[in-house]
Amino acid sequence: MEPGEIRRIARAISTVENQSAGCEALLEQAYRQTHWPNVIGITGPPGAGKSTLVDALVAHWARSGERIAVLAIDPSSPYSGGAVLGDRVRRSRSSGLDNVYFRSLSSRGHVGGLSDTATDLVAVLGLFGFRRVIVETVGAGQSDVEVHETADCTVVVTVPGLGDGIQAAKAGLMEIGDVFVVNKADLPGAEDTARTVERALAAAYTGSPGVNARPKHGQGSAEPAASPSPGLAALQLRHGDATRDDTTWVPPVLRTVASENAEIAMLADVVDRFIGWSDGAGRLAMRARERAYGQIVRALATLLLAPYVRVPGSNAIPAPVEQWVKDVAGGRASPAEAARALLDRSGA
Amino acid sequence: MSVPAPAAPQRRKIRILMAKVGLDGHDVGARVVARGLLDAGMEVIYTGLRRKPDDVVRAAIEEDVDWIGVSILSGAHRVLLPKLRRLLDAQGAEDIGIIAGGVIPQEDIPELTAQGVSRVFLSGTPVAEIVDFLFRETRHDRV
């Protein structure tokens, strides 16, 4: 990439980040492209070595010459809105590569592990010819689950020694992983951690890690569950239902040392195999539809709420709501009545 | 989302790349300043130690920052700061400003300013002074 082009990419991302002039036109163009990039989400608790892993993965994929972008998202301060973004510090192998674009983002107050513009940014990167985008999330545990909406493959990273059992399980990360990685596998306790993850997965999946063909009739105990729990239903939507689908995916648990090239190559291969399987099974397209639906609903909500939402940091109540606030607080109306009246008046 | 927000909330943040160039590994000052800028609502991108000027400039452009803040304590400022400026200008990033902090002799400051360093803050400068400078001098209309 020429310096001029890097600058154009960087500026386009700022335009979306800041929602400044030209943002809407840019996104109209970006969402009309046909080559949506493959998005790989890397998430996991702080200290799991995500940045080092991303560095190694990027260096691996970059060897093919394809353009790769990294969006590294760190939390913003809830008090000031500022942030210290330190993900570049870990860059060594992927640093200085001509076909790699790296951008540090702050969540800018958005809870959920992503920046609220992450999907828009993926669209913009697609416009600039990136076919692979790695999204590294804040690693704040529970709030990270949102990554799986944007990502085509979510890699959940953990390390030994983060506490008894696996924190990821408590944090809801178990439900979103397509691939699990026990990083720093040379540390004591790594094997125990990996087994704990595998045991947790065994409770929800049947089959062996990777792609599984549906068992032939008469084999196994593949009785369709009467009504799977919502959690299980979500997993089946993502990874297939062993009782109905031709193939299913069982998330593998890899042991990596981010400094070992062979292990990184294997991880890269597993990620690509998952994306390939998802695509072949029609799940990528299904996910794109889910993503589009989620985005439309949120865009709609933003649009509808726009006249009523406070300017961040301000204590003033927006004018259209002012009288209703007095009425509700004064015991003269219910919040639902207020909302209904405001909506009717707006003509929506 | 592309929906224009009401009353244009201030989404734009001042972004600054905090860089250590050369071999000097003392970054206490840089870390304290970074925390101060964070508290003032800015986004601080830290490069880590021992970055070459080329790497710093590439990072600044990728990150689309308003400023590069360089901390130098080893005396290499007279060579490295002007080099950063030249590289930025050569890549069309004239609008990215450079500020420097650390141990820099008074006598060198006019020369550095002449070579395109916007401001030099000596060690011990209250962080508030740096914050004020950045709020005042950042071109907030830039994208």
Next chain:
Amino acid sequence: MNIAKSPRSISPAPDEPSTAGRQHDRWVREVYAPAAEEKAPRKPFVVDVGIPIKPLYTPANLERIGFDYERDLGFPGEYPFTRGDRPGMNRLDPFVVSAYSGFGDAEACNRRFRKLIEVGTEQILVALDLPTQCGYDSDHEMSTAEVGNVGVAIDSLADMELLFNGIPVDSLKRIGTLGNSIGPIVLALYAALGEKQGVPWQRYTVNLQNDPLKEYIARGTQILPPAPAAKLATDAVAWCVDNAPGWSPMTVCVNHINAGGAGSSMGTAIAFANARHYIELLLAAGYTIDQVAPLLHMFPDERHDFFVSIANLRALRRIWARTMKETYGATTREAMACRTTVYGHGQEALAEPLNNIARTAFGTLAYVLGGASYVYLAGYDEAVSTPNEESAKVALRTLQIIANEHGFGDTIDPLGGSYYIETLTSEVERQIREGLAQIEAIGGALPVIATGFGRRVMTEGAVRRQRAIDSGARPWVTVNMWPQKPNVSNTAFRGDAQATERQLARLARVKSERDHARVAATLAEVDRASAEGRNVVPSVLEAVRAYATVGEIVDIWRNRFGSFAPATDF
């Protein structure tokens, strides 16, 4: 200052104040509090390590800490070494007056060394420039604008020969350098230098810092990942046990960790955990604690609070002695006595630098009263530049004044038994032990680096200190009291273009004149020794004798062990 009778017999229940306690409380209530009410407090009375300081300390405080003379203090040169690591302390063998110096190239630096010796320097630690410390030769791209800036450039044995030209290695009590990330190489350079001068290893003493683990947390010259770096550092210690047991090849540092913001108690805990990591590597390599411990020195640091500094040194010696004995089974005095190197600082300011003479003198006096063995003192201009000749001389003279005037060293541990000092010593010891427990909980010295724990405590502390200065809670003359504009002098780390040119010319000459086949063969052996996990020092010594350069040897390790990817914690 002394206690009339052993408080062991008193030990009251905590909720039932003793006579001493009641007397103290009465004084506070009836005398102090009414007086204090009329005055606005000048500042919060809390030291940098967070201990609130009371208006007065009395026997009641000793009761509260359960003070026991024999258990807690003992006698100088005896377990638990609280009162001193050696029998006579400054009365019989005064601390060693030391200088840390280096700039430009070996030729320029040699002239400064001769002047330092002329005015009475007993030990010189060579300040190396950053390229040397980070393992780059002067002609490397990364060395641009850095050669000779903050220390002298050393590329090969040829530079060492020139640096000590006319200075026999045995004419000083100790010689050495920091060389934290290149320990085996600087050790080999000093060993080969003795050979060149015809002085056997047992006739001189080499002291190295050689403490790579703190570099990742605080100082920033790290090269390799921490585990192999620690292993190479302990190779230097092991080689000395076998070949030069009188040398001190490792000085484990609190200094930079505290200066970076951790505070002296947590800094001591981190350094102590680092020391334990090195010790355990050496024990695993088959050495005994009695062989190893005497070669390790500690480098404590407290530059904000005079009395905490004294307490810190005393607490450190106590913890060291108990750990060596109880944890590692040390049996000799040498292994249980913690030898300390200190570098006198204060809160040095950039404005009106001459005031720093007073600040560093007080900081140094505290170390001396705390019983330090090897004492350096910062030049008054050191915060802003390579010390000039005058400031280096003032620093040495100040040390000589502390060693000889005022009777500071006439009696041993002169503050021992003070209600305040003993209370502080026990409080600081408790803080250090708490820090150690925290570090143990995350798995020891390497996780301090890997988890970002070390960086985190430093950043938090640095921000806290900055706020205390900005708010005036920590008074600082010419900064937040009677503030003055900082004035960094023209000499600040300017480097010397001519010295750089001389250095590059000398390096080119060495590289062209040496026996290339021998260099290649010795470097190949360094690589083999490194790969096989053998002690690298013998092979490095051969390479150094063949005039292999620092950068060439470090490149072997970079290729074999990889480079360090730093923590993201900011």
